Amino acid sequence: MKIKKSFRHLCATLFPVIALALLPVTWMGCSTANGTSTAVAPEQVKGPREGWDTVDIRMDPLVRLNNAAPVSATLGDTYPVELTVTALEVAGDVTVTDRIPEGASFVRAEPEAKIEGRILTWRLGAMNRDEVKTIKFWLKAEQDGELCNCAAVHAIPRGCVKTLVGRAAIAIDKTGPATARVGDPVNYSVVVRNPGNATARDVVVTDNVPEGLAAAGGQKQLTYDLGVLAPNESKRIDVPLTAERRGRFTNVATVRTANAGEASANATTVITQPGLSVTKTGTAEQYVGRTATYQIVVTNTGDSPLTDVVVTDWVDPNVKILSADGAEIRGFQAIWRISELAAGEKRSFDVTATSMVGGVFPNNVAVVTREGLKEASRADTLWKGKAAILLQLADDPDPIGVGETTTYTIRVTNQGSADCTNIKLVAKFDKEIDPVSAAGATSGSVEGKTVTFGTISKLAPKEAVSWTITGKGVLTGDHRVKVEMTSDVLSAPVTQEESTHVY
Template sequence: MDSRQGWMKTWGVAVSAAALVVVSGCCSLDKPAAAPVAKAAPAAKAAPVFAPSTGCPVVGRDGANIVTRQAIPTGAEASSVMLLEKSAPAEVAVGQEFAYTIKATNLTPCELDEVVITDTIPQGIAYKSSTPNGVQAGNVMTWDLGSIPGRGSKTITLKAAATGTGEYTNCVRASYKEKLCLTIKAVEPKLTLDKVAPAEVMVCDIIPIKLTVKNPGTGPATGVVVTDTLPAGLKTADGKTEVRFDVGTLNAGESKEFTLNAMAAKTGSYVNKAVATANAGLTDDATATTVVKQPVLTIAKTATEMVYEGRPVTYSVTVTNKGDAVAANTVVTDTLPAGVQFVSATDNGAVVGNVITWNVGNLAPAASKTFGITGKAVAQGRHCNKAEAKATCAEPVAATACTEIKGVAALLLEVIDVADPIEVNGQETYVITVTNQGTAVDTNIKIVATLEDTQSYVSSSGATVGTASGKTVTFAALPALAPKAKAEWRVVVKAVKAGDIRFAVQLDSDVLDRPVNETESTHQY
């Protein structure tokens, strides 16, 4: 009930020297005429006996105690809110402390608030104490019991003593407040967004981005949308620059994850921001920064610029990482041209056919590695050597260096006399042989033979036509003499005087910087 109600119960206590019991109340049990009563032997305690309920307070007996009870407010427990019970000895002796109880029971399943019990102590009864403690104002005791839970009860125990003989009636009152409650739950949805992306990747790597949207509030967030707008230079695998996730409703405590893969077009630092929104103006954002790096290889190649056939050719290859990331799985190859034969390589270069390979592994930023190759020039001409370098996520690079392999002409001049010695007036034939022992063609080969005064010119023949002028025989120039080829000329002379003769021959060509001279001795007698 919303208003405070008061209810009263009474009981009577008789006090006499003969310990005569007299019970009185507004409603009571029928009792016999007063007469001396002999004490009976103690018997087993029986349940209290009450008169039928009439809506008024009901009085009963509980052994030596009288008990009065009242169902409030209707008088019937089935339709009432509180049951108030008071129990006290039917008879007490003057000056002897006795105890009585007041019990309030909540008959409903709901809580009763502000329960207050008051007990009026009659004249002739002296209050001693109570449990719990009450507040005394004159002869009125008050207990504020607070709340009594549904179907629960609270009991007050008082101690008092009679100061004189007689019958004493004291009354107890109870008041309470009923409440009608309606619980309304107030909820508040919230929105948080978390974004995770790698701090550093290579330009050829996929950038995995994970978005987690969560409702840490107490109510559902509706119309949730997550939008990730990629910065310039980043795109998804299918070329998008913005990705939208329609989440819908996100219940309290619920979270959802989304992933997307991005690729970077170039190196740099990319700041990527995503935004989550929902109805009722809910919003949150999250940012992740990814630094995109790349190894950048450069290669330099040198070679012997010119070499003669048969001589060594040397190559140098230098690979440098000018990028900002490690060049992983770096491999350098060098392909020898057909005119160069492999001899050796530094740093354990592996040779298969005419290809030398170095497995460098990791090449740190700003680091360089140089390799060397030695070959042999085996064919004339311009021969170019190509070196290549590649690494994970790096653009492959190549460099070429060329070598001019030349042949060299090496002319051998030989002069012999056929009939040495010879008699005066006899003839001697000199055979002149020029051999190209080199590896290149020699051109414009010229032979000039000189006779001494003791000899006279007879004839000449050979690779070219000879012309005699006095003691000198000059042969027309031979246009070319191939490597390993020979050319032969003959000069026939007549001995005109005895002596130790020297037949002289001079050789010249385009390759020779100065003539070659050869003599042949002949004894004439």
């Protein structure tokens, strides 16, 4: 830096004064007429201080020295002397000297002085404008009379210029959502700051995309060139990503510079995946008119709560809901509402129903949530009817004479609630009556004393069929005709007898 002309002029002006100050100090006696003191220096200015004798020594325009001591002391006592140096301008190599007067001895000084014979020296070094430094020392009065203490100060001009050396610094902060769901956007914010007092250059941010998150272009590393950052400047970067799978993922961003080093920051996001399942179990087979029970289990299989869960159970129109604890029953439906289903939580619901009609009828359940999840299940029940076959046999007329005929009527009725299948009939006659002919729901064939009818493949509930057999009396006596019926629903044949008197 060039020294200004005014400064050079200042140095030229002060040189004679400085030279004078650097000359050897001549210590002179003090006048006793009025108790005042004199000193050899560029200028002396007396200053009042009660009980003290003081003198100001100016070395314009650099420094001023104030020398002060008590006006009186007692022989053998210790008394203080105070030297106060004030910088009038920026000064260098400030040095204060003081001569211990004859008749006094040195005791101590603050700060410590360099002692050479009776000369005390303090080198105060550089002082800035208006800076003040104080020296205090103590002497002991060894003889009576006037003790004259003389001090001197010298300094040289000091010119200073400043160059601020700054330091660039770099800092980075990263924020993002603590949680997100699979498929949701996950947006991070990166803020890069220069907290230093110099410009940071070539600032580049790299963001590493972790597994489980994805950038729009599929990149695994995103790079942002920020150029330069002035002191205390900050820049923000938005990093949009998408959650691809569940888990805990940490996204790390690093900023590098040409002159401020590097820094990293991260943000961790837990990716959750909502899940829902529903199962339904129930009575697989039941007789018509009895009760079937069903159990519904709704489970939150995900790792985040599900809200506004609605469970709806509905039955076939041939089935009637008897009970569903906690549900609102509307005709063929039972509805439960759950405000929140925690992650991993299960809820069970029971339903009882009945049917008066045989057949396989489904019992369905569907679950929906506010988050848009839907699941369904079903349990089928075979409602079985119970077959109850009634076999009836009657003759008309009774009795009959030999050579006369009578008609036997066979009637089969399904009194139950299930189909009767593969119904077969066989009629057997004794010696008193011969079967002559047979007719009815199926054809009948007569072979000797036996009549066999064709098979009824299915007889529905409450349905009835009938056959007739014509018999002729051939011998007198009490005749017995026996009809045997078999069916898939019968574990053993059912027989029916009818007696006819022949005379």
